[in-house]
C-alpha cells in the first residue's frame with residue numbers, strides 16, 4: 001500500500017487492496033493499459049458481490065422474519081448495464097431517476113416490481129410509462145400528485161405509489177449532496193407551514209397511496225442524523241395510519257446515502273452498523289408491520305472501482321514535481337472542481353503495474369485537460385512517479401469514471417470488471433468488458449458530425 005491515508009486496514013480491506021494491486025498488474029500485462037490505452041476503469045466483481053451480500057445480511061439481521069425488503073440500487077451511482085445485472089443476480093433491484101436510468105434497469109433485466117422511480121422532474125409521459133409498467137413511484141410534490149391523480153383515475157393503480165417527504169433534519173459537511181436541509185429541492189418539506197397537514201390529507205383522500213419515502217443521507221451526513229430522518233418518516237407514517245384508521249401505508253422507503261470512507265481501505269461505516277442503529281432508533285420500523293425499501297448507491301460501488309492512468313510526462317514547476325496523467329476532470333469531476341469535499345487516495349504503480357516503492361515525495365498528480373485546476377491530487381506525498389508509471393485513483397467505483405464529463409472531447413475510457421481466474425486460484429485475473437472505450441468516430445458523431453454544414457447553410 002502506498003496511498004495516503006492507510007490507517008489500520010482490516011483483513012477484508014487488505015484483501016481488497018491485494019485484489020486491486022493484482023488487477024492493475026494484470027491490466028498492464030494483458031494490454032488493457034499501455035501507451036495507446038492510457039486510462040482504464042476497473043471494477044472488483046468480488047467486492048461488489050460482497051457489498052451486496054453485506055447489505056442484505058445487515059437488514060435481514062434486524063427485520064422480523066418474512067418482512068418484504070427491496071434493496072433498490074440507486075442507478076445514478078453506477079449507470080452501467082452489466083453492473084446492474086450483477087447486482088440483480090445478487091438480489092438487488094434498481095432505483096431510477098430518469099428515462100435513461102429506467103432504460104438501463106430494463107436492459108439489465110430488472111423487473112418492474114423491483115424498480116422504484118424517484119425523480120424531482122418527471123414528465124407526464126414518464127409517469128404514464130411507470131404506471132403502465134407497474135413500477136413504484138414516489139411523488140415529489142403536490143403538482144406531481146395532481147398528475148398521478150389524473151393518470152390513476154378511478155381504478156386502483158398497479159404501481160405502489162408514495163410521497164417523498166423531506167424531514168428537514170439538517171445537512172452534512174457537503175452542501176451539494178445534503179438532501180434534508182430546510183430549503184432542499186427534494187420532496188415535500190415537512191416542517192413548512194401546513195405541509196404535514198397537506199401530506200396527511202393527501203393520504204386520507206387517496207386510499208391507493210401506500211408508501212412513504214425519504215432520502216436524507218449522503219456523503220458527509222453523520223449516521224445519527226440519517227437515523228433521525230428515518231425516525232421522523234416512520235413517525236409520520238404512524239400518524240397517517242392512525243388518522244385513516246388502517247394500515248394504509250404498508251411500505252417505508254428509507255432512501256440511501258450511507259457515507260463512504262475515502263481515507264483508507266476500511267469499509268466504514270458498515271451496513272450492519274447503520275442497520276443496528278436504525279433498529280435501536282426506530283424499532284417499530286422493523287417489527288414486520290412495514291415493508292422496507294432502501295436505495296443505496298455510493299456505498300455499494302465506491303470501494304470497488306479504480307481508475308488507472310498512465311503517467312505521460314513528469315516535470316517540475318516552481319520546484320513542485322508534477323506527474324501529468326490521463327485521469328483528470330473527465331473521470332473525477334467532483335474531485336477536480338471541489339477537491340476539499342472529494343479528496344481521493346492515489347496509489348503509485350510502476351510501468352509494469354507493480355506498486356512503486358520509494359521515499360514519499362510531495363507531488364501533484366495532474367490530469368490531461370487544458371485548465372490549470374485539472375489536478376487529481378495536489379501536494380500529495382507518494383513515491384515519486386516516473387514517466388510510463390501508472391497513477392490509480394482509488395474508491396472511484398461510484399460517481400467517477402462511470403460519470404464521464406466531456407471536457408476537451410476526451411475519450412470515455414473502457415471499463416472492465418475483474419475477478420480471480422478461478423475461485424481460490426493463487427494467480428491470474430480475468431477481465432470482462434463493462435463499457436468499451438469510446439472511439440474518435442463516436443466523439444465526432446456525438447458532437448454534431450452529421451450536421452456539419454447545418455449552421456453555415458442556415459442563413460446564406
Ligand SMILES: *Cc1c(COP(=O)(O)O)cnc(C)c1O
Pocket residue numbers: 074076077095118215217218219255256257258295296297298299
Ligand atoms: C442519489 C440518491 C440515492 C443514492 O444515494 P447514495 O448517496 O449514492 O447512496 C438514493 N435515493 C435517491 C432518491 C437519490 O437521489
